[in-house]
Amino acid sequence: MPQDIGDTEAQLALDSIEQRRRQVIAEIDMPRWYWWGLAAGWVGLGILADLDHPWLTLAVTLGFGAAHASIASRVLSGRRRSRQLSVRADVVDPHIPALVIGFLLVMVAATVALALAADADGARHPSIMASVVVAIVVLLCGPALMAAVRRRLERRVVA
Amino acid sequence: MTTPARFDELIHPSTRLSIVALLASADWTDFAFVRDRLGLSDSALSKQFGTLEEAGYIAIERPVTGRRRRVRVRLTDAGATAFEGHVAALRAVIASAEAPPARR
Numbered sequence: 001m002p003q004d005i006g007d008t009e010a011q012l013a014l015d016s017i018e019q020r021r022r023q024v025i026a027e028i029d030m031p032r033w034y035w036w037g038l039a040a041g042w043v044g045l046g047i048l049a050d051l052d053h054p055w056l057t058l059a060v061t062l063g064f065g066a067a068h069a070s071i072a073s074r075v076l077s078g079r080r081r082s083r084q085l086s087v088r089a090d091v092v093d094p095h096i097p098a099l100v101i102g103f104l105l106v107m108v109a110a111t112v113a114l115a116l117a118a119d120a121d122g123a124r125h126p127s128i129m130a131s132v133v134v135a136i137v138v139l140l141c142g143p144a145l146m147a148a149v150r151r152r153l154e155r156r157v158v159a
Numbered sequence: 160m161t162t163p164a165r166f167d168e169l170i171h172p173s174t175r176l177s178i179v180a181l182l183a184s185a186d187w188t189d190f191a192f193v194r195d196r197l198g199l200s201d202s203a204l205s206k207q208f209g210t211l212e213e214a215g216y217i218a219i220e221r222p223v224t225g226r227r228r229r230v231r232v233r234l235t236d237a238g239a240t241a242f243e244g245h246v247a248a249l250r251a252v253i254a255s256a257e258a259p260p261a262r263r
Contacts, residue, residue, distance in 0.1 A: 005166075007256035010249040013176055017246065020180035023196050083224075085188040 018157050025153045028092050029081040035142045039135035046131025076100055093149055103145055107134050164251045165244035169214050175207055179242050182217060182234040190230035208232065216241060
């Protein structure tokens with residue numbers, strides 16, 4: 001045990017460790033392209049739905065889902081926002097993937113509800129309308145959701 | 160299992176403590192990430208990395224991705240143990256300062 005450092009110095013060292021841990025937590029996120037890709041796919045599927053080719057829409061929707069599942073397995077943990085680092089698994093919140101998937105399911109339900117409401121109201125392109133609205137919500141709320149997760153993790157940091 | 164408290168003279172200087180603390184929360188980091196967060200020059204950071212690598216606390220890898228040569232750094236098991244022991248030692252210093260003086 002060191003006898004030559006005081007409690008003030010020890011506290012400063014622990015504060016510095018906490019600060020560095022927060023800097024790593026600040027990197028927990030999904031890559032920016034993930035949200036943009038998702039929003040673009042959403043609008044694309046909305047356009048397809050309004051073209052009235054049910055089989056094509058179904059096939060592309062399944063393809064989009066498969067592509068998303070393959071990408072999501074790599075990015076949904078929030079550990080690889082950039083190529084600059086990989087955040088340790090025990091530092092991130094293990095519930096992030098479930099949280100994002102839950103958010104996306106709510107967005108799917110919102111798209112269907114909006115499209116049905118727009119259709120009932122006589123809109124010419126109800127699916128496009130609904131998908132554009134939800135795509136904007138995804139772009140705004142997706143990153144905001146991750147920011148909330150980071151704030152929660154930062155509050156828990158104690159060196 | 161809790162790591163026993165062990166003050167580590169090599170880790171304790173503020174720059175090296177910051178480097179090791181950053182690495183302790185990551186599987187690996189890029190050289191540039193550490194440099195930018197700590198506001199160090201390339202040469203100053205290389206020197207600190209050299210010291211930590213010599214002690215066996217970090218491992219430096221140089222994967223080639225595309226045309227770019229990257230430098231990835233990670234904490235070794237020995238480095239992680241030393242860091243945890245050092246944090247425990249720092250906590251012990253604070254705990255002993257906060258403890259009420261023993262009665263005679």
